[in-house]
Amino acid sequence: MKIVLLVLIISGSSVSPVFAQEYPDLGVKVEVVADGLVIPWSIDWTPDGMILFTERNGNLRAVDNGELLHEPLLSLGVGGIEGGMLGVAVDPNHSENNFVYLYYTYNEFLSTYNKLVRYQLNDGLLIEDKVLIDGIPGGPFHDGGRIQFGPDGKLYITTGEAGNPDLSQDLNSLGGKILRINSDGTIPGDNPWNGSSIYSIGHRNPQGIDWDSSGNLIATEHGPSGWRGVAHDEINKIIAGKNYGWPNIIGDETMNGMQNPILHSGEDTWAPSGAEFYYGDKIPHWVGKYFVATLRGNHLHVIDFDLQNNSVITNEKIFQDEFGRLRDVQTGPDGFLYILTSNQDGRGSPAIGDDKILRVLPLDGAISNTYSSEIPSSESIPSCYDALLVTDYALCHVSDPPPCNDPYFEQDGLCIVKKATVCEVGMLQNNKCVPNPGFFRVDDPDFGSQHLLAGQPASGDFRESGDGLNLLYVFSSLSLVGIVVGFFVFKKLRNKKSKHG
Numbered sequence: 001m002k003i004v005l006l007v008l009i010i011s012g013s014s015v016s017p018v019f020a021q022e023y024p025d026l027g028v029k030v031e032v033v034a035d036g037l038v039i040p041w042s043i044d045w046t047p048d049g050m051i052l053f054t055e056r057n058g059n060l061r062a063v064d065n066g067e068l069l070h071e072p073l074l075s076l077g078v079g080g081i082e083g084g085m086l087g088v089a090v091d092p093n094h095s096e097n098n099f100v101y102l103y104y105t106y107n108e109f110l111s112t113y114n115k116l117v118r119y120q121l122n123d124g125l126l127i128e129d130k131v132l133i134d135g136i137p138g139g140p141f142h143d144g145g146r147i148q149f150g151p152d153g154k155l156y157i158t159t160g161e162a163g164n165p166d167l168s169q170d171l172n173s174l175g176g177k178i179l180r181i182n183s184d185g186t187i188p189g190d191n192p193w194n195g196s197s198i199y200s201i202g203h204r205n206p207q208g209i210d211w212d213s214s215g216n217l218i219a220t221e222h223g224p225s226g227w228r229g230v231a232h233d234e235i236n237k238i239i240a241g242k243n244y245g246w247p248n249i250i251g252d253e254t255m256n257g258m259q260n261p262i263l264h265s266g267e268d269t270w271a272p273s274g275a276e277f278y279y280g281d282k283i284p285h286w287v288g289k290y291f292v293a294t295l296r297g298n299h300l301h302v303i304d305f306d307l308q309n310n311s312v313i314t315n316e317k318i319f320q321d322e323f324g325r326l327r328d329v330q331t332g333p334d335g336f337l338y339i340l341t342s343n344q345d346g347r348g349s350p351a352i353g354d355d356k357i358l359r360v361l362p363l364d365g366a367i368s369n370t371y372s373s374e375i376p377s378s379e380s381i382p383s384c385y386d387a388l389l390v391t392d393y394a395l396c397h398v399s400d401p402p403p404c405n406d407p408y409f410e411q412d413g414l415c416i417v418k419k420a421t422v423c424e425v426g427m428l429q430n431n432k433c434v435p436n437p438g439f440f441r442v443d444d445p446d447f448g449s450q451h452l453l454a455g456q457p458a459s460g461d462f463r464e465s466g467d468g469l470n471l472l473y474v475f476s477s478l479s480l481v482g483i484v485v486g487f488f489v490f491k492k493l494r495n496k497k498s499k500h501g
């Protein structure tokens, strides 16, 4: 799938343009809700639409009315390396009780554990109300951490084996399990093991859970990476009281009394984390599909199940390498799909603005405007510089390309616009226009249009716009050297493209 860098198009003057990356193949576009975050891990919403999300380094933060609040609602010293501030869940009856649940890693003397704590959100502050579970085995890795209310109103918790595989099969340990409790921390009477919060066992490091409309619970789980083999990341249909095999079986291996995954990645590594059955009202062609945020896989995995027959109809990767490592995916109360990136976690390659909360919208739907990127005049954001703009009309799917005459320079079928201007663009933050380091504008007066690019254009850049013109750009400074270098880089890229095309 091609990267399509969209954006638009200032016609007239008073319209505030918004931008998104478009994915015509998928029928969706993606816009940024918040950026500059540090390893966001989990996301949920209060009934009035405020976004709550954790940052693994110990924060609970919020996006309220489209604005990222600068101050965290809660900041804790947390433990673990890949542990930390992990899951967040808003109580289904939050309007009445203001409860918010957090799962985080903590150090105690020389040991590391995880705990589940209930808080009350009052006037923008999070006050600890009750520790529901503590002493969950923890470590630098495999801390589990996803928490979510099920359709039965119970709170489900995924825990990792903390690097000690034996815990997964040990009914006396809360490590390597999926747990189920009442929202006050008590044990539901119908849990499979009497008096225990344990719901299923034999897990290695599950980090995603969700239910389909029939109540089937599907969980994701990181597969092994050592003595027991590699990859074999799992998608499991969770049934109360069942044993999911770790460390005794992986992949298609079988053992009496142990469940096989409904889907596993084989030799491929997805590193699956948060997951979501999409039932929003905004993207009809995605309804009922299961979305998995993958870390190492750098994609969103989309699975269409036939759970009546315990089978997978289709599974595919989307957004491959578009946003890097993905940690969580959830449907917002607005019906759009939200994705958290995880490129600041030391295993990724952070792009400008990482980490981010992204929002997926239908291509034809109205773009929501909470992160509307007003493009200010170059006067208000003065950081502009001259650049070269090269367009290849041979690749333009327009019947009547503009003629290549002054101020263009024609050579070898290429039209080189002698002068364009690249400017920083702004975004609205707290109702003020501030520079948005992730995006730049190219003023192209001869086309009477402006184009937004994600990321700062550099000399030799090869870009394709998403405005239907398939313009190709090469940028450089206006120095002679820049022109020559830019031109030859462009030709090289063009030749490369046609060879591979």
Ligand SMILES: [Ca+2]
Pocket: 202, 234, 244, 245, 246, 249, 250, 259, 261
């Ligand atoms: Ca398993």
